[in-house]
Amino acid sequence: MLALSGIAVIVAGFALRLNPLLVVAVAALATGLGAGLAPLDIVATFGKAFNDNRYVSLIWIVLPVIGLLERTGLQERARMLIGAVRGATVGRLLLAYLVFRQVTAALGLISIAGHAQTVRPLVSPMAEAAAERQGVDDDAGRQKIRAMAAATDNVGVFFGEDIFIAIASILLIVAFLSANGIEIAPLELSVWAIPTAIAALIVHGGRLLWLDRRLRRK
Amino acid sequence: MITLAAAYTLAGLMFAAFAVLGLRDGRPGNVAFHALLALSFLAGDQLGDLGNGALVVALVALAGAGALRRSDPVTTSGEERRANAARLGNALFLPALIVPATALLGTLFLKDSGLIDPKQVTLISLALGVVLALAATMAWLRSPLLAPLQEGRRLIDAVGWACVLPQMLASLGAVFAAAGVGALVGAGVGAVIPDGSRLAAVVAYTGGMALFTMIMGNAFAAFPVMTAAVALPLLIRGFGGDPAVICAIGMLSGFCGTLLTPMAANFNIVPATLLDLDDRNGVIRAQVWTALPLLAINTALMYGLAFR
Numbered sequence: 221m222l223a224l225s226g227i228a229v230i231v232a233g234f235a236l237r238l239n240p241l242l243v244v245a246v247a248a249l250a251t252g253l254g255a256g257l258a259p260l261d262i263v264a265t266f267g268k269a270f271n272d273n274r275y276v277s278l279i280w281i282v283l284p285v286i287g288l289l290e291r292t293g294l295q296e297r298a299r300m301l302i303g304a305v306r307g308a309t310v311g312r313l314l315l316a317y318l319v320f321r322q323v324t325a326a327l328g329l330i331s332i333a334g335h336a337q338t339v340r341p342l343v344s345p346m347a348e349a350a351a352e353r354q355g356v357d358d359d360a361g362r363q364k365i366r367a368m369a370a371a372t373d374n375v376g377v378f379f380g381e382d383i384f385i386a387i388a389s390i391l392l393i394v395a396f397l398s399a400n401g402i403e404i405a406p407l408e409l410s411v412w413a414i415p416t417a418i419a420a421l422i423v424h425g426g427r428l429l430w431l432d433r434r435l436r437r438k
Numbered sequence: 439m440i441t442l443a444a445a446y447t448l449a450g451l452m453f454a455a456f457a458v459l460g461l462r463d464g465r466p467g468n469v470a471f472h473a474l475l476a477l478s479f480l481a482g483d484q485l486g487d488l489g490n491g492a493l494v495v496a497l498v499a500l501a502g503a504g505a506l507r508r509s510d511p512v513t514t515s516g517e518e519r520r521a522n523a524a525r526l527g528n529a530l531f532l533p534a535l536i537v538p539a540t541a542l543l544g545t546l547f548l549k550d551s552g553l554i555d556p557k558q559v560t561l562i563s564l565a566l567g568v569v570l571a572l573a574a575t576m577a578w579l580r581s582p583l584l585a586p587l588q589e590g591r592r593l594i595d596a597v598g599w600a601c602v603l604p605q606m607l608a609s610l611g612a613v614f615a616a617a618g619v620g621a622l623v624g625a626g627v628g629a630v631i632p633d634g635s636r637l638a639a640v641v642a643y644t645g646g647m648a649l650f651t652m653i654m655g656n657a658f659a660a661f662p663v664m665t666a667a668v669a670l671p672l673l674i675r676g677f678g679g680d681p682a683v684i685c686a687i688g689m690l691s692g693f694c695g696t697l698l699t700p701m702a703a704n705f706n707i708v709p710a711t712l713l714d715l716d717d718r719n720g721v722i723r724a725q726v727w728t729a730l731p732l733l734a735i736n737t738a739l740m741y742g743l744a745f746r
Contacts (some may be wrong), residue, residue: 223617223618223619223622224623226614227619227653230653234700239502239504239599240606240700240703240707241501241599241603242498242501244606244607245495245606247610248609248610251614251617254617255616255617257616257617260488262613263491263495264487265487265613266491266494266609266613267487267491267494268490269609269611269613270478270491270493270494270605270606270609271483271487271490273608273609274446274449274478274479276605277601277605278445278446278449278561278565279704280601281564282537282564282568283593284587285534285568285571285572285586286589286590286593287586287588287590288572288575288576288581289533289534290519290589291513291514291581292514292523293514293519293523294523295519296516296519296520297523297531298531300524301528301531328545332538332539332541333538335709335712336712339709340709342531363713363716363717364720366714367713367721367724370709370712370721371697371724371725371728374696374705375697382689382690388658389689393685396665396685397685400670404681404682409685409686412682412687413686413690415687416687419732420732423735424728
């Protein structure tokens with residue numbers, strides 16, 4: 221049971237708003253000690269995993285490109301473009317992005333967009349520009365719009381990707397069931413991701429259009 | 439053949455350049471942090487497990503001590519940017535589309551070419567797209583040679599320590615696995631479900647997937663644990679449910695949990711820093727009223743579809 225101490229550390233650490241890197245390191249130490257591992261073995265286990273997971277941080281190589289284009293006025297151009305489209309609202313814009321993300325993710329194309337690649341340089345400034353036309357004029361309101369742009373990216377990917385048969389989560393399910401003596405083809409699984417994908421489009425899309433209504437009333 | 443090692447080298451050189459350019463800023467914490475990341479990307483395979491562990495301890499110490507600050511390399515003013523945007527027009531979108539387009543085309547067409555490691559084709563194509571986009575933009579705009587590195591440094595320093603949080607959390611998952619955390623949680627959940635209620639078992643599975651995903655930050659880590667503890671013995675073997683429906687919707691219930699937790703840092707915390715949100719949990723707040731209804735819908739779908 222002592223191995224669960226790491227979970228308690230995580231929950232407490234995030235609740236107390238301590239530095240998350242510190243929380244994660246302490247949680248790893250507590251978990252390892254609770255399971256009877258020697259401190260140096262814990263450090264080595266963590267170090268090996270850190271090295272094996274470097275691909276997680278590889279996405280930062282897009283920053284020089286994004287920064288160079290921002291320096292040249294990409295965000296401003298994105299705002300101008302939306303300003304020129306009649307009838308563009310923040311809700312409709314993000315709904316279109318949601319559909320784009322769900323459809324491309326269902327085709328397995330996940331890394332073609334993302335928070336660093338598309339949300340910060342393009343989607344979020346466009347959403348802000350549209351929202352400003354709808355009467356959002358304070359910083360807190362603009363931050364909420366940016367947060368919704370990031371949320372829309374997440375929802376689109378999460379509830380689109382499992383329709384693709386070769387995505388990691390589907391392959392994990394196939395492998396797990398196979399190890400337990402149940403043979404299932406990836407396609408049999410991925411069709412059952414479709415009802416939830418439609419529900420996600422309706423729920424999140426509905427919230428986006430509701431956002432437009434709320435802004436109109438202000 | 440191009441492998442992931444080439445992309446790591448690119449990332450390592452980038453962080454090394456950030457460290458060198460930061461030397462003049464008087465922010466030693468940032469310099470050390472970037473130098474350590476450069477070392478990890480360039481020579482991580484040579485450091486050994488303990489060496490990599492020591493590197494992580496140093497990164498954590500820097501972040502925990504608050505040694506990382508925002509930096510402000512010289513950049514263009516708002517007016518210059520607006521003038522450029524007006525002058526260059528929509529052509530400015532083209533270089534921004536090179537990265538996603540290369541990732542897309544590479545994934546589709548380079549997989550069986552023999553030029554690229556087929557297992558890592560998307561990440562390598564992404565790196566290739568970065569190089570192409572930089573070359574095209576520099577040739578077109580004739581920006582100062584150091585501009586991409588200075589701008590990249592400005593952005594990475596805005597993200598700060600959060601830039602390694604996703605990798606740290608993935609590594610924590612490995613320690614959890616080595617300590618057998620999953621089996622303990624699974625046994626606990628399996629013990630509290632009342633006997634004989636199909637609905638209670640479905641709710642325990644979808645809710646358990648969401649909750650354990652929130653703790654682990656990752657539905658992949660939660661899935662084998664919860665499925666072995668609840669879905670296999672009760673829903674599939676006990677009530678005779680369709681394993682395809684149960685597992686597919688179970689995984690998606692986990693994704694609802696991903697939307698609700700700071701532990702899923704790359705989806706929730708990193709964008710909050712990238713988009714300059716004052717509230718670190720601002721993205722999670724925006725997702726709550728999508729995630730909770732969807733979790734309820736997933737539960738209803740599983741209950742209605744799995745036991746026909």
